[in-house]
Amino acid sequence: MIAAGLSLGTLAPAHGTDLPDAPGRQQVIESCSQCHSIDLLAQRRSADDWSQIVSQMVGQGAKMTDEQFQTILDYLSTHMTPAKTPPAGKAGQ
Ligand code: HEC
Incomplete structure (x- = not known):
């Protein structure tokens, strides 16, 4: 198959997104691959951005419990x- 590698940068391996194996990974795959490819998550973002994005996805109709939301985030x-x-400038947590 022809990979859509034209402008997506060089980080994504051939098999798609390289989500590190860690607790929560399965949840992310389950919840975040329903509407679009998990490849959309390949791009690394700040925690703030992720928070916004996951909320946005809930707005799009992603269904998850508060607990799952937290796990994913x-x-x-x-x-x-x-x-x-890590960002040092932000006051505390
Ligand atoms: C109910 C369907 C749905 C689910 C479930 C879903 N998404 Fe999305 N996602 C979308 C749609 C629709 C877009 C395109 C939105 C747009 O461009 O306005 C999108 C786009 C994105 C983007 C690209 C945003 C950008 O601005 O570049 C990211 C990243 C993303 N989703 C992450 C996630 C994550 C993380 C999850 C799991 C928590 C998830 N999505 C689950 C519907 C969904």
Whole structure:
């Protein structure tokens, strides 16, 4: 098959999104692959951005319990953030 690799950057491996194996991964795959490819999650984002995105997805109709929301958000904001030093400027948690 012809991979859609034209403008998606170079990070995504051939098999799709490289979600690190960690608690919450299964939940993310279940909840976030219903409407679109999980490849959409390949791009790393800040925890704030993930929070906004997951809320946005709920707005789009994604169904999840509060607990699942938290699991997904924890996973994404732990494992799918840019590999930089954590933001230091923000006051506390
Ligand atoms: C009910 C369907 C649905 C589910 C479930 C869903 N999404 Fe989406 N998602 C969409 C739609 C529709 C778009 C395109 C929205 C747009 O472009 O306005 C989208 C787009 C996105 C984008 C691209 C946003 C951007 O601005 O580039 C990301 C990232 C994303 N979804 C993440 C997730 C995550 C994480 C989950 C699981 C928590 C999830 N989605 C579950 C419907 C869904």
